[in-house]
């Protein structure tokens with residue numbers, strides 16, 4: 249399945265839909281819709297001569313039906329009930345097959361749309377600049393990828409259903425015209441949707457869903473904080489209130505929907521009664537033509553109410569489409585010079601120096617530069633400790649070295665040459681990070697390590713663990729196959745950090761960046777990490793952000809950062 253949108257166009261919800269729906273598939277679904285309706289219409293019209301033949305009253309048929317009977321006779325069909333019944337059953341069977349094909353084709357089309365949107369949005373997320381990504385609320389992105397895209401898929405399904413209902417109605421209208429022109433006019437009276445209100449309620453409902461989603465995500469992410477602050481009951485109250493809001497919106501929506509359906513049913517019944525009265529009293533229509541007309545109304549009524557229902561659901565889904573279009577447009581505008589998703593970028597291996605030269609960077613909304621024409625060179629295979637007061641710009645500088653942040657001016661240099669933009673993915677593949685709070689996945693230690701290098705051998709895993717002072721793994725009952733829990737919660741902070749270091753080492757990085765790796769650890773664990781870094785000295789290029797002395801002692805040199813510049817020694 250091709251899930252790429254060739255020309256990204258996210259200016260509006262409709263544009264997103266246009267870009268993500270394959271036209272040929274859509275044309276196929278529409279053709280099948282028309283075909284099913286056509287067969288149904290022909291089947292009903294065919295009932296007229298059938299009834300006329302059965303009642304021996306062919307002369308009383310309305311013009312078009314009489315012409316059809318003549319056509320059937322010319323085609324060699326005897327005006328016998330048996331032959332007509334066979335054709336009727338054949339048509340129903342054909343319709344059933346066409347209907348089945350339409351249903352499957354429509355479902356497939358919906359899947360293609362949803363998968364295309366989801367893949368495209370994820371692609372845009374991965375390709376967006378880190379600066380923008382890090383400032384985003386991740387629950388919005390989760391909503392974009394999960395709830396919103398599903399809502400769009402559902403809304404699109406409603407459009408298709410509405411299309412099918414509209415084609416059925418049009419078919420019923422035309423057939424009714426053929427059978428009894430006066431009665432058919434009344435069909436149009438039935439639909440009086442409560443459209444504006446439905447649209448508004450749909451948006452309210454959409455917002456309520458988003459709130460529930462965001463609150464759930466935030467609460468789950470803050471469980472530790474909630475418990476430590478004893479804020480359980482407050483959070484529970486807020487959570488219940490969010491759901492109450494959602495239920496209110498759902499009930500209002502259902503009420504509006506139910507009222508619309510009721511209006512339709514009553515109006516439909518009135519239309520049916522009115523047209524029957526007109527046909528019998530005014531136009532003296534024969535019972536043979538009247539019966540299929542009744543069948544048509546019976547068929548048209550559910551189509552009418554389905555049209556109303558689909559419209560309301562579509563209004564609900566449209567807000568999701570608009571939100572997705574806005575977010576995708578935002579992401580599309582901040583894509584990196586080249587997609588990061590190069591399948592297998594070949595790492596770079598500078599031989600003498602990794603440097604930033606006259607680099608300047610502002611964080612959004614901050615008038616002062618966090619890095620101010622800063623120059624710093626890291627000789628290969630040395631350890632540089634970066635210290636300085638909080639907020640001095642150490643993490644920002646590390647992100648510039650790792651090419652996660654692209655400076656406004658200044659250059660990242662490898663062996664004295666500026667890194668060309670197309671080599672960004674290659675440089676990123678050459679850098680490994682160990683963060684303050686390491687992120688481990690809820691799987692085994694082995695899987696966590698292999699995530700960095702899927703082809704690593706057992707011996708390489710053991711070597712990385714040894715280099716990271718993480719031999720404790722071998723003492724665990726399940727060894728490398730021990731599960732680490734959500735974000736590594738089943739390990740101690742020090743153990744988590746040493747696994748993260750082993751994972752980083754497995755990548756054999758050209759530059760290893762450690763951002764305060766021991767800030768959350770006790771002295772014993774800090775000493776273990778310091779010993780591991782001491783063992784790596786001279787083998788790797790290491791940039792080590794460290795507040796505390798114990799770690800800085802393992803460095804070949806210490807650079808002090810202050811207000812975005814390197815402080816004079």
Ligand SMILES: Nc1ncnc2c1ncn2[C@@H]1O[C@H](COP(=O)(O)OP(=O)(O)OP(=O)(O)O)[C@@H](O)[C@H]1O
Nearest residue numbers: 383611612614618637638639640641642643644645
């Ligand atoms: N995404 C962001 N948006 C706006 N300002 C930011 C952002 N990230 C960092 N800053 C600001 O930039 C400045 C430098 O931040 P940075 O994290 O680089 O400092 P640091 O020296 O690593 O601090 P610490 O030692 O406390 O971790 C700080 O004032 C911080 O508030």
